[in-house]
Each structure stands twice: as C-alpha cells, then as structure tokens.
Amino acid sequence: MIINVAKSAGFCFGVKRAIKIALETARDHDCIEVLGDIVHNEHVAKDINAAGIKKITRLVRGKNKTLLIRAHGVALKTIEKARRLGYRIIDATCPMVKGIHHIANTMEKQHRTIIIIGDKNHAEVQGIIGHLKSKPLLIDEEHTLSIAAIKKIKRACAIVQSTQDMEKVKRIFALLQQHIQDLKLFNTICHTTKAKQNEIRTMPLQNDVMIIIGSKTSANTKRLYEIAKSLNRKSHWVSSGKDLRAGWFKNAVSVGVTAGASTPDYTTDEVIRRIRQYTA
Numbered sequence: 001m002i003i004n005v006a007k008s009a010g011f012c013f014g015v016k017r018a019i020k021i022a023l024e025t026a027r028d029h030d031c032i033e034v035l036g037d038i039v040h041n042e043h044v045a046k047d048i049n050a051a052g053i054k055k056i057t058r059l060v061r062g063k064n065k066t067l068l069i070r071a072h073g074v075a076l077k078t079i080e081k082a083r084r085l086g087y088r089i090i091d092a093t094c095p096m097v098k099g100i101h102h103i104a105n106t107m108e109k110q111h112r113t114i115i116i117i118g119d120k121n122h123a124e125v126q127g128i129i130g131h132l133k134s135k136p137l138l139i140d141e142e143h144t145l146s147i148a149a150i151k152k153i154k155r156a157c158a159i160v161q162s163t164q165d166m167e168k169v170k171r172i173f174a175l176l177q178q179h180i181q182d183l184k185l186f187n188t189i190c191h192t193t194k195a196k197q198n199e200i201r202t203m204p205l206q207n208d209v210m211i212i213i214g215s216k217t218s219a220n221t222k223r224l225y226e227i228a229k230s231l232n233r234k235s236h237w238v239s240s241g242k243d244l245r246a247g248w249f250k251n252a253v254s255v256g257v258t259a260g261a262s263t264p265d266y267t268t269d270e271v272i273r274r275i276r277q278y279t280a
C-alpha cells in the first residue's frame with residue numbers, strides 16, 4: 001500500500017502564527033481569554049486551554065485580563081467593547097484576513113456595495129461584516145444568488161472568504177460581471193487554500209482512496225472533502241484515526257492523505273499510523 005501525503009497538508013501560515021502568538025501570550029500573561037475557538041480544531045482548542053487560555057462565549061469584565069483575537073478575526077465593535085471593558089488586546093487575526101478587512105473598508109469609502117462570497121455563519125465572514133458600516137450583499141451558494149438583486153447594483157466590489165472553492169468563485173465572478181457595470185473583483189482566497197485546492201483536484205484521481213483529516217467544524221476541510229468526493233467516491237473525512245474503517249482500504253493500492261489548515265501534524269501522523277496498521 002502506498003500512502004501519498006499532500007505537500008500542503010496541515011497548518012496554514014495564519015493558524016501557525018495564531019497558535020504561536022497564543023502560546024507566547026500564555027507564557028507572559030495570566031487571565032487570558034479567547035472569544036470562541038482560536039482556530040476550528042478541537043485538538044488545538046484543547047492544547048490552547050491546557051496552556052491556560054480560557055474560551056469564553058461573551059465578554060463580561062476585562063480588568064486585568066487579556067483578550068486573544070482568533071485567527072479568523074472578529075467584528076470591530078467586539079474589539080471596541082473589549083477595550084471599554086478593560087481588556088488588553090492581543091490580536092492573532094491572520095494578516096490575510098486583515099487584508100480582506102482593508103479592501104472592504106477602502107472599497108466602502110468609494111461608495112461601492114460590498115459583495116461577500118462566503119459562508120454567512122462563518123467567523124471570518126462575520127468578522128468582515130463587522131468591519132463594514134454598510135450592509136453587504138452576501139452570496140453563500142450560486143443557487144441563492146438573486147439576479148434581480150444584483151441588477152439593481154450600479155457600483156460594487158466583490159471579496160471572497162479566504163477558504164472558498166476557487167472554481168465556484170470564478171463562476172460567481174462571471175455572473176456578477178455580466179450584470180454589474182462598475183465592478184471591482186478581489187479574489188481574496190489565500191495562497192494556502194489555493195495550494196490545498198490545487199492538490200485536491202488531482203490527488204483523488206491518482207489514488208484509490210482519499211482521506212481528508214480535519215475537524216467537522218472546519219470550513220476549509222469541508223471544502224477539501226467536497227471536492228475530493230466529487231472526484232472519487234472513496235473519499236472520507238475523519239477528525240482522528242478513530243474514525244477510520246478497515247473496509248475503506250480493501251483492494252486499495254494507494255491512499256491519498258490531506259489535512260485542513262487547522263489540523264495539527266500530530267493528528268495527521270496518528271491517522272497515517274492507523275492506515276498502515278489496517279493495510280499491513
């Protein structure tokens with residue numbers, strides 16, 4: 001059995017950076033809180049908690065406390081509220097996500113309607129919306145796109161959640177171009193996502209079985225799985241080695257393995273060890 005591991009598997013730059021900032025902060029400060037999960041992975045969340053950082057769901061009192069801002073960012077009013085409550089802020093927002101905030105703000109000042117292509121409930125998208133003064137138009141899926149609503153827009157700018165499917169975004173961009181005269185397009189899918197998606201468009205075709213590793217709450221892992229499944233029905237999404245089933249590898253000669261941007265290498269190593277046990 002050959003196991004082919006994707007070059008792009010595992011932590012992206014933004015996640016690595018956020019974890020490093022979190023652990024350094026935990027070394028130097030007491031009473032650190034993070035609003036929600038620092039990244040979408042339960043193993044990483046546990047590690048962060050073990051380092052002394054407490055996950056909270058709402059801001060209450062910030063005196064003598066440090067608030068760590070997660071990799072996907074938060075709304076501006078959340079940061080302002082935290083400051084008012086007395087929190088010291090340590091910002092671990094990925095610089096690529098901050099770049100999206102910057103584009104959105106600049107384009108809004110040019111009186112353009114902001115169009116966001118992304119998952120409406122995702123933390124990153126909520127953070128982008130929370131940096132705007134105006135109400136953006138959100139496009140979640142192609143089939144939810146209202147041509148009538150788009151036709152009414154004269155001047156717009158489209159930005160993209162960093163982990164969206166590149167092919168889907170190209171199709172939505174083409175539709176927007178057909179109907180909006182003054183339109184600026186910013187493909188803000190990040191480099192890591194592009195590299196991961198490029199690999200996942202070939203690996204499922206080159207391997208008998210495809211294993212995608214990542215938390216069920218991870219949007220980018222979900223995307224990798226959906227693309228893999230559309231190319232090879234023997235694609236499986238696991239959050240750890242315990243989710244693997246021996247039957248998946250019956251008669252398989254090669255297995256492709258990739259992991260989402262918030263999946264730690266130790267989880268990927270554990271999954272690979274288990275695959276070897278099943279196929280020994």
Ligand code: SF4
Pocket residue numbers: 012013014015071072094095096097162163190191192193220261
């Ligand atoms: S997926 Fe991209 S934008 Fe998101 S945290 Fe990672 S590097 Fe940053």
